[in-house]
Structures are given as structure tokens and as C-alpha cells.
Amino acid sequence: MQKTELLQGTLDMLILKVLQRDPLHGFAIAERIQRLSEDALKVGEGSLYPALYRLQDRGWIESEWGQSENNRRAKYYKLTKVGRKQLEVESEGWDRLCVAIRQVMQSA
Numbered sequence: 377m378q379k380t381e382l383l384q385g386t387l388d389m390l391i392l393k394v395l396q397r398d399p400l401h402g403f404a405i406a407e408r409i410q411r412l413s414e415d416a417l418k419v420g421e422g423s424l425y426p427a428l429y430r431l432q433d434r435g436w437i438e439s440e441w442g443q444s445e446n447n448r449r450a451k452y453y454k455l456t457k458v459g460r461k462q463l464e465v466e467s468e469g470w471d472r473l474c475v476a477i478r479q480v481m482q483s484a
């Protein structure tokens with residue numbers, strides 16, 4: 377399957393979305409995005425970690441150290457209350473953008 381490039385700004389929204397359910401470490405975040413997209417989206421470390429730091433600086437996520445399923449020390453990220461609100465804002469904006477793109481693509 378061909379990999380799809382992410383539109384600028386969508387990675388933050390995807391990270392917030394996958395953290396909505398439960399805290400995850402970085403590798404698990406990237407893995408979940410790839411799995412949920414049925415391998416269409418692959419997030420590399422060079423994009424993932426700067427995004428995580430940016431989201432943490434904005435107060436949308438927070439982190440704490442824990443043990444991974446491999447018994448390794450890993451930083452786990454979780455959504456904050458402010459992050460949940462931002463996810464709502466991002467989701468609404470995404471929905472509007474999808475409608476607008478669909479309208480253009482279906483025009484004669």
C-alpha cells in the first residue's frame with residue numbers, strides 16, 4: 377500500500393486522538409496511527425518527537441516515565457483537559473476542511 381503524506385498540522389490532531397483512549401509511549405503512538413490507518417500513514421521519529429514536545433509545551437499533553445511492555449523505561453504521554461478541548465477544536469476544523477475539499481473535488 378502506498379504511504380500517504382500528512383497534511384501540515386494533522387499530526388498534532390492524530391496524536392491527540394490516539395491519546396484520547398489511554399497514555400502511550402512514543403513508539404506506541406506511531407504504531408497505533410499506522411495500524412488505525414491500515415498502514416497508509418507512517419510517522420517517523422523525526423516528526424513524532426518534535427510534535428510530542430510541541431504538544432507538551434502547549435499544555436495539551438503531559439508525560440511521565442514508566443515501564444513499557446518490554447520492561448524498558450519509556451516516557452508515557454497522556455492528554456490533558458486542555459488537550460481534550462483542543463482535540464474538539466481540531467476535529468471540528470478537520471470536518472469543515474473535509475467538506476470543503478469534497479465539494480471542490482465533486483464539482484463539475
